[in-house]
Amino acid sequence: MSEQVPVPWAESRPLPAYRALLAVDAKDFTGLPALLHAPVSQVIPELVDQALTKAGLDSVRSDKSFPASTGDGIVFGFDPVHLPFVISPFLKVLDDVLGRYNVLAAGPRIRLRASVHVGPLPDADSAGDGNGTARNDTHRLLDSRPVKAILAASSEQTTHLAAILSDRVYEDVVLGGYTALHPDRCIEVPATVEGKPFAQRAWLHVPSPSGNLFRAGVLAVDEPHEAGVPDEPSPDPAATRDSLQKSQYQGNSQHVREGMAVMGDITGDLNYNGGATHYNGTNQHWGSGDNVSGTKHTGSPEEQR
Template identity: 35%
Template sequence: MNANRNEVAELPPYRALVVVDVKNFSGEKGRDHDWITRQIPVILEHALVRCGLGELRRQVCFEGTTGDGYFLGFEPKHLPFLLNPFLSELQAELEYQNAVNPVSDRQKLRMRVSLTVGPMTDSGQNGISDGSGDTRIEAHRMIDAKPVRDMLARSNDTTCVAAIISRRVYEDAVVSGYAVDAPDLYVPVPVEVKTYRGTAYLRVPKPSGDLLSRGFTPPGPPEADSWDRGEHAGPAESGGPSRAVKQRFTKSTVGIGNVQGNVGTAINGDNVTMHTGSGDQFNAPLGDGVNLLGANRGRIRHQVNKGGDEGDGR
């Protein structure tokens, strides 16, 4: 049924969509790009044959190349099989191809995979516009997302497949039990690419490297506490630049070499020895706000000792 774009229209049929992308395609020699592009659908077909789904390759609703990748549209009833066993068998097929038919000595073929399900146009003729719709956009945004890129960047060549699936795929095929995959094999991650925002799920059939030691979502940089934000830093004196030297230690030694400028700030905790060189020193327990003033004045003129050692520590 054709309709004007301003009129109500029928919802396109639901399709399951697989999109794959080769890692670092542009890093290969230009002369190899043609071979890799032609090899991708062959690898996908072999992976389907490996898991007993060779017939499924002939039931594709629409397909096409993206240059460094490929997409396949299926009826949604096949979605569970595209998770299990397809992802694991794609890993096995890439391992085999890398061993017997490597693209180069410099790197192995490794792929990112995204899976979505939803309404997409399908004329039944594998037309140029088949597979269009928001679901298709979601698949391509997910495969470009940083979380799934990190899976291959933080692993070694043992890991050939890193997959990311939409929330709908996770709920319809994994949580429901149809894929017979444990839900805790999938790690939820936020996805933000261009205008797309959503939650997706990572699946890596064969993790390696940093993925084993730190997991799929490594801890980020530590949050700045009040000391890092400078809430206890002393005010700068006028007449020149200042520099704050901030440390937070317990029962250790803090050494400060040269502090350039009119004012420096040093913060140390209880039972800490501070070696400051020449200049004014004020020692106090953490929390009182400690100022190290007047670098290069030749001697320590004033000292308040509440938690540090007696003397200038030299």
């Protein structure tokens, strides 16, 4: 006989241990011929495990909590002590592993979205392990508009992974300085999911942004175009705009040193506007890598930061 269902707020009880979560899924999986679904489903966890080993995270690979296949991806929990290393170097290593696979494999390209979150979840070798709000939010982040839109807008030749970090992970691990990923390589985005009552602040990180994002105006580049080098196809602005329609952005200014940055709705040639957020083509904060061009103003003049 199963245990009696607990009644929330009726009594105090022990908080489950915190578990970090990693979820990945493949772009355009359902568009593949049915014949390819099974082999692609099999190769995704193999590529993730390969990247874990290359990143020096064999303990995460061997000690996954409540691992599960989602058909077009996987999700599993792990000890939060490893979160800094999953953020860096693992995400970059996974991007490299995917890039090498896509060059050498005879099958379809595999491009992934990844979400990273942390929260209290049961993990006691029982049927309900891994079920809870933190698990649900991990999947919502994975399905959110910003991470889908930027992967769709980027070049499949160079951008193989787009990752989204929950605000809790960003605050504790990235801002806390525990990981090698600098905060300037992340950008605040409104994580919303079409048709779902979900809206959270989150942080987008793309390990290898592609050149067409520069030309579309998402990123700024200070190098002249080489004569005779063909342009990569520009992203479809209408499709990208639709994928982020009605997203509302509120947050702090981002000073981007490396990586790429996206915030708010995508309109036109990937110019970003999110409610009261506006971008002007000046006053960029430069660092040593890829940057977002423009200045963000939020709210009224008195509230602008």
